[in-house]
Amino acid sequence: MAARQKKVLFFLALALSAALLACALLFFEEFFPPQVQQTDFIMDTLVNVTVRGKDAAQTAELALGMLHKLENTELSRFREQADVYKANHAAGHRTAVSADIAHWVALGNAVEQRSNGKYSVTLGKLSDLWNVNAQNPKAPSPERIAALLKQPRNVSVEGNSLTVAPGGMLDLGSLGKGAACDRLRAFLASTDCKEAVASVGGSVLLYGAKDDFRIGIRDPKGQAEDFLGELTLGASCVSTSGSYERFFMEGGKRYHHILDGTTGSPAESELASVTVILPERPDAGVLSDILSTACFVLGYDGALPLLQEYGADAVFVFERGSIRAASYTPSGLRFQLTNTNYHLDD
Amino acid sequence: MKFGNKKDVILLITVACLALLLALPALFAGAGRSALVYVDGKEVLRVALQDGMAEQTIPLGTSPALSVHIAEGKISFCDAACPDQICVKSGALFRAGQTAACLPAKAVLVIQGKGSAPFDAITY
Numbered sequence: 049m050a051a052r053q054k055k056v057l058f059f060l061a062l063a064l065s066a067a068l069l070a071c072a073l074l075f076f077e078e079f080f081p082p083q084v085q086q087t088d089f090i091m092d093t094l095v096n097v098t099v100r101g102k103d104a105a106q107t108a109e110l111a112l113g114m115l116h117k118l119e120n121t122e123l124s125r126f127r128e129q130a131d132v133y134k135a136n137h138a139a140g141h142r143t144a145v146s147a148d149i150a151h152w153v154a155l156g157n158a159v160e161q162r163s164n165g166k167y168s169v170t171l172g173k174l175s176d177l178w179n180v181n182a183q184n185p186k187a188p189s190p191e192r193i194a195a196l197l198k199q200p201r202n203v204s205v206e207g208n209s210l211t212v213a214p215g216g217m218l219d220l221g222s223l224g225k226g227a228a229c230d231r232l233r234a235f236l237a238s239t240d241c242k243e244a245v246a247s248v249g250g251s252v253l254l255y256g257a258k259d260d261f262r263i264g265i266r267d268p269k270g271q272a273e274d275f276l277g278e279l280t281l282g283a284s285c286v287s288t289s290g291s292y293e294r295f296f297m298e299g300g301k302r303y304h305h306i307l308d309g310t311t312g313s314p315a316e317s318e319l320a321s322v323t324v325i326l327p328e329r330p331d332a333g334v335l336s337d338i339l340s341t342a343c344f345v346l347g348y349d350g351a352l353p354l355l356q357e358y359g360a361d362a363v364f365v366f367e368r369g370s371i372r373a374a375s376y377t378p379s380g381l382r383f384q385l386t387n388t389n390y391h392l393d394d
Numbered sequence: 395m396k397f398g399n400k401k402d403v404i405l406l407i408t409v410a411c412l413a414l415l416l417a418l419p420a421l422f423a424g425a426g427r428s429a430l431v432y433v434d435g436k437e438v439l440r441v442a443l444q445d446g447m448a449e450q451t452i453p454l455g456t457s458p459a460l461s462v463h464i465a466e467g468k469i470s471f472c473d474a475a476c477p478d479q480i481c482v483k484s485g486a487l488f489r490a491g492q493t494a495a496c497l498p499a500k501a502v503l504v505i506q507g508k509g510s511a512p513f514d515a516i517t518y
Contacts, residue, residue: 060407065409087493088435094495094502095513109444183477208478250518271483273492278513288517321518 051101055388056307075134084108090115091224093249097232100256114235115228115248122146123224125172125217132218135203135210139283142209146348148180152220152227152334159342162354167308168340169199170201172217178314193312222289222306225339229285230252230330251287258282259313267387268292268320276365276390280382281325285332289340290321290365296317308345314373317347318367325361327377336360365390424466427490428508431462434500443456443467443505444487456499473505 084104084307088095095115097297099108102342105383111345122145124130129298131145145153177188199215212218232246236255243256254261259282267274268290281287291304291314307358308315324340326332339360343351346357348364361381364372375381430440433456441464449465451472458475468486476498484494490507 054399054402058402062409065413069413085504085506087432087504089495089500089502093499094493094497096493098514139438236418245514247515247517252515254514254515261514262512264513264516266516271485273485275512275516279517286515286517290518293518 053170067391071202073302082131082259086112088112088116091119091228091248093225095228095246095248097238097244097246099241101242101244103218104241107236107239107241107244107338110239111232111235111246114231118231119224122149123220123227125219131210132220135212136217138212140211140214142211144209147208148227148231149206149220150205150210151331153203153210153218155163155331155334155376156220156223156338157203157205159338159354162357163309163342163346163350165309165346166315166350167222167338168201169220169223170203170212170216170218171307171309172219173199173201173215174307175219175221175305176217178305178307180294180296180303185298185303187298187301197312200264204317222336222341223337225251226285226287226333226335229333229336233328235328250289250293251333252285254281254286255285256283265292265321265365267322267389269389270387274387276371276381276387279325279362279363279383280384281324282379283328284325285328285336286323286325286335287333287340288321288323289344291315292320292342306341306344315342315345317345319344321365323363323365325377326358327379327383336347341392366393395470397487401441410512422476427467427488427505429462429464430504430506432502432504441469449472453480454499454501456496460499460501469503469505470494476497 083100085098086108089145094267097108122131125132131149135143160168200213202211228248246253264275265277267276295304302312322343324336328337356376359374427443443466451463453461459472464470470486470489471481481496492505494503
């Protein structure tokens, strides 16, 4: 072969390698799109949004802005522009609210009924009385609790309007974080986002076609980096309610923030935490949040019919260190216990 | 054709080196980890975490007061003036994807960089 021909051949090989490399890079971009994580404080809790796909940074930013707006104009009971605040300050009159707020309150009311009032979205005055997050919290007197329990505190939903009984105060703290996950899912569906994971406090949204998201359940008795076990999930929402997150001690007794609507005091079940999982549906977030609270207050036996009715999975962690899983979804629950301080009990 | 010529070998090596050079940034992009501290949604501190780095404590100027402590490639919240101390109990972070937060001071600590985070998310 002539030297000149050889030279041409080698330049061809060089060009081919360059083209291959370029293709590889493009392939990489397509199959491993950029991933962006953003963190913010919304609704008094830590919000973490991880988005994968085209325009991921912009999507994450818009998502956080949307959640701020959700708090300020709909969910908050402390901000004057919010639907919940307006309904609470309407002196028993009907108040127009967003369609979502009406729907979320109706779901809360349904679970309130099924839990015989143990779960309720109108415990605002009682949680103010307990004020577990205060600098120096104190257990209120039984008389003051009884006085509040006597007042009618129901909220009725008609179309997109709410009427809060004068003795009640709507507090969507037990469903707001899950509701935020639903709002996020609806927003992501309108974008080019392929995959996203968002956590709003302890409520988690898993979005996308992936079927092996890995979710850690925190050890209720450990520190922030200690885990109890691991869930493997597809698109779904997960919420946990536990007595360890917000509480105070008085006279050797622990007072946590999850109130039982029938006693007006912190729920006394033998549970340390309940994690509820709902497969993807438009209200999976809000339902997982409501159910985790309701299940915590009801205790294991009382919770099972509720989980069955809503087609949810759950992991119950008992104070004594045992764990029970319950599954009412067609696909079943993929939970792996990884902490040797606990044992599975079924 | 026959590969044996000195020139051929040199050319091949050149191409290989070129490819490696192009791939290098992608390979090492994740080697460095950084700690990012946000207060009220704004980034107030960004530190590259290295194993042999000098120990230091940096006050964040928040209310209630809060500082971060950096030592041996790890970062933790410390000297928190809040009652619950949840952020301090989060311990020292070093793995990409780990986060800790102080709600009263609205401060968040995030470790960025490539590396395997243990979970996609955590529920609590």
